[in-house]
Each structure stands twice: as C-alpha cells, then as structure tokens.
Amino acid sequence: MSSLGPDKRAKGETRMASPVAWAESSIVVAGLRMHLMQAGSGPAVLVLHHDVGTPDRLAFYDRLAERFTVLVPHHPGWGKSERPAWARHVRDLAAIYQWLLADRKIGPVSLAGLGFGGWIAAEMASLAPREFAKLVLVAPMGIKPPEGEIMDQAIVSYIAYPQAGFHDQARFRDIYGDVTTDQLEAWDIAREMCFRLAWKPYMYNPALPHLLGGVRAPALIVWGDDDRIVPRSAGEAYVRALGNARMETVRACGHFAEMEQPEELARIISQFLAA
C-alpha cells in the first residue's frame, strides 16, 4: 500500500456520497443552536465526536446506521454548533446532551464516545447512572492516565496533532486530504473549545474515577494498539472504575479508531450493543 494519491482517494469511503440517508437538523438546546445528524433505525446510539471535531460523513457512522438509530451532534462550540460562552467544564457538555436527549424523547439510549467524546459520555453516565442502555468508550480522555500522559495539543501544530492520532498516515490523507484552510480554522476553534473546557487539568477530571462505580450500563472500552494521544493505562483505569466493563483492542490503529479502522470498530460496537 503506497500513499494514496487523489485518484485512489475515490476509494476512501469518507469522500464518497454516503449510502445512508442522513438527516441534518439545527436544533436549540440550552439556548444554543446545535447541529445534529441522524440516520438509521433501531436502538438509539448517541455518538460523541473527538476533540478535533468530525467530518460530516464517515464510513463508521454509516455502518452503525445500518443497525441503529445514530445521532451525531456537533459539540456545542464545535463545527456548526454554537459556542456556549459560559461553559467551563466537560460536565457542562454532558448536561447539554442530557437536555438534548430529553427534548428528543428517545430512549433508552446507548452512548458511543470517541476520545474526548468518550469523556463526555463517561460524565453523562456518572451523572445519571441508571440512564443508559450501554456505554462504549473509544480511547476516552477524562481520567488521568496512571502511566503516561494525554498528548497536549497546545504545543503542537494544527496538522501534527490529528496526524498523531493515526497509526497509518495514509489514512489521515484519505480523510483530510491536503487539509483545507477551512479545516485548519475548524481545528483552531476546536482547540480553543478544548482550552475553554479542559485547560487545567488538561483533558481529565480528577473526580471522575470516583464517580463511575454507580454506572449500571455495561461498558465496553476500546483502544487502538498504537494510540499516541491517550495512553492505554487510562483505559485500564476506566475498566477498574466502572466495574461492569471490559476492554477490546483494535489492531493497526491509532487514537482515531473510527477513521482508521471504521469497519472493525463498527463491528465491535455493533456486536456489543446487540448482545
């Protein structure tokens, strides 16, 4: 597999028209205009994206939508969702998402959180331990890793940080191509939101491990075997804190498992949610 040129990129699912019909809507939650993408049918899964935001279409989302009702919002302050100028903690986003789910009257819902989104999902579960059907956390931030540190995007360049989230740089190019200025700007805005919510301590909540023990939902923790952004030790800490949780590993995979190994991640998650 050499590097993928533009001609081969057509193979990359992400740039192709999605086979799944996605409905995009603009909704108001907590006084904020929020962007929500929805597709599929069946049990509901709220997918919470990474600190770097999300492309609108991903093969991973399509795969999930084949079996589930999938909701993919842009976090408040990211992408097309309005910034909550008052928000100071990831828990604020957790509360906003509870509000969103309450408004949409969907339930019972499972949560699938990716990286930073995994932290939001964990906060949601800790705040409402009886609420969720199942919990999937893919390389979640939120707990201080017992060994190693969460990679700090504050001192690396806009492109270097997302690149560090891929095991195979060809996959980065598949998704982001030559990186447009719009994308760079979106990453800067995403980075600013991370600072507003999680500057210090960076990307974790010291209280969280003490609050996860009450969560009733069975939990699956998934980790890429080459995650350079969040150390695997944090995943082991999640398993210990949650009690009813187990861990799976995705091979040849960095932090952004949904972009790097979409089929495999969708398979693991679907299996867990359907069981």
Next chain:
Amino acid sequence: MHLMYFTEQPMAAYDANEGRRYGATALTFSNKNFDPVEGSRLYNEYLEEYILADECGADGIMLNEHHNAPFCMQAKCNVFASILAAVTKKVKIVLLGNPLPLAENPIRLAEELAMIDMISKGRLVSGFVRGGGQEQLATGVNPAFNRERFEEAHDLIVKTWTTPGPFRWEGTHYQHRVVNPWAVPLQKPYPRVWIPGVLSKETIIWAARQRYPYIALNTAIDATKNIWKLYCDSAREVGYEAGPENFGYLIRVHVQDDEERAIRNARQYMWMQGEFTGLAHPVWANPAGYFSPSGRRAFVEFAVGRAKNPRGSPTFEEQIASTMIIAGTPKQVIERLKMLIEETRPGIMGFWGNDGVVPAEDRRNCIRLLCQEVMPAVREHGKKIGLRSPFDVGAPVSIAYSNDLRMPAAAAE
C-alpha cells in the same frame, strides 16, 4: 517628550548554536542552556547600566518580562523595578509591563506595584500587557481567557488602588473575599498606566477608551500611523482628542562614536530572530483563543507555512532602510530620529539600545551617548514640533479622571 532607555536583558551568554540545532529558542528550549554564573554577571551588568542611564539623564527606564527564552532574562519586571526604586534617583520606572492574565492574584500585583511606587517616591509608571502567547503556555494560564482576564485584573487593580477597603470582588475570573491591602500607591489617583502593544486592534481600542497612552513596540512607520488613527478614532468616540501625549514608540537605536562599530553591534538586534519571542513555533506564539478571532484564518495559514508571518520578517538591511533599526554616530542617529518623530509624532519614546551580544563597554558607551547626546537633541526637536509627554501636559491618568470630555455628537443630539 519622555525618553526612556530599554533593553530586553538578553541572556547573551548561551550557546546560540544549541538553539539553532534544536530549532527553537523559546518555550521548550531547555534551560540547561542557561548558565547561572553568566546570568548573575549579566543581571548585575544590566543593573549597573540602568544606574548609568539614570545618572546620564534618561527620563525613564523601561522594563519588561518574558519566560522560558534566552532573549529576555527578566522573569518578573517587578524585581528589577524594586531594585531600581531604591538605587536610582530621578528616572521614572516604566513597566511595560506586568502581564495581567498571568496573575492568579491581581491584588498581590497591586500591592507590589504600590510598594514600588512608595519606595521610588512616586516614580512608577505601571504598564500592563496581555503577555505573549508563549507566556500563557509557560505559566499554565488559559490563553482562551487571556483578554477577559486582562480586563478584569485591570479593573480589580484600579479599584484596589482607588477604593478604600475592605471590599469583596466577585468577578468572572477572580474572586476575593477581602480586598484590603495595606500598601497603596503614593501617586494619586494612581500611577500612570501605559499600554504597549504590537498589532492587536482590540488592545489599541481598549487603551484609547481608557485614555491610557499606547506604546507601539517597534512597529513600522506606516503601521504606527494606522495605530494612531485607530486610537484617535476610538478616543473621539469617548469624547476626547488624542495627541502626542497618548502615543509612545519603542525604537531600536544603537549608537557608537564610529559608524562601523555601531552597525556591527546593531546587527545583534537580529539575534532575537524569527518570531518576536525568538525562534519559536507559531502555535506557541498564538495558542488557540489568544489571538483576535478576526485574525484566525490568516494565522492558521501562517502556522502551517502557507502564508507569510503577518508581522513580516524583514532583513537587517531592510530594517535599517525602514528605520525599524537605527544605528550610527550620535549625529547620524539624531537625524534619523528627527525624521522619525516628525513622521510618527510620539510624546513618549523608548530607545531599545542594546541587544544580543554587545561588549559591556560598548553597551555603556551606547547608553552614555544616547542619554547625553541623542536624548537632549531629540527632546529639543520634539519640543519644537509640539511633542509633549503626559507629564509635560499633566494629562489625566485615565478617562475616569478626565474633566475635558465632550459629549459624543450622537449622544448630545
């Protein structure tokens, strides 16, 4: 005019090759390259040089601070200000300035500054800055709230200086149960506040609305004129006409008895190359949220190498040609400076006399010539063309203490 001597206090003794090898001379460039024996020598030499500037007749000594970089050894400008308060006699001690957002406790800053003002017998000018992007990273302060913290810390310090305590402060970024420090400034209503800056429009507008003089830090002539225009427009909106007393200008000027030596030493200004804060990664200089949102698009393109540095990176020769650097004999330098002040009309000027590795004797000679020959000539010429400092005209310390404000036309109707 008010004429000040300035140096960045370079840690000139470190091995510059190490920085080139590492590819950066800021933030993460290891402090193992800092030699405290040399640091001790340099601190003491710089201190002696400030005393010399005082003895030779400078109106002010301008101090600043930075962190994690060899280009500036001052980690806390209040430390040097405290020493100068005691060991100098006449000069104003001009801090440009304390980086307010870095303060977790602005009351402590208010106390320190009040002490400096009293010890110096009222010679403090207390400038405030936002701090560079790297300073936020070096001190762990959230860049996304930089401007909010700057404004709130300012408001808290001014209230601390002007309102008898105790009082309580419940702000957005600062909360204090009991504000009642037993050190208050000697100068009333409070020491003059000057605001230095490079290019943030928001800061220029804020300074104008406060009626605080704005000190343009070595900006090009055209950029400087644009700053004045924005300041003047903003001043008019709040009811006053800005004049030279509202404007300061820092310029790199090195002077020696012979031109060749002056030019050779002036090349050392390039020692602080690359970014304003040395050789650094752009995202360190402008961490997300620090910069004006209006500049976001241009900045991200620059940060990944697709666009030129919005601040430009002119060569030494270009900077000499554009008078961003002035170097020569006193006579040559005076001619250039006369032209420069006619063009830019500041009431306050900082002469950034020495940078990089300039031999100690040359540094002292530069200070003597600057203070004894250049400053008197510039002051004289400034007087002739109507350039007066805030001290000369008795300008109000801030908008709140102004009694000459016009109602804006729209409001009067």
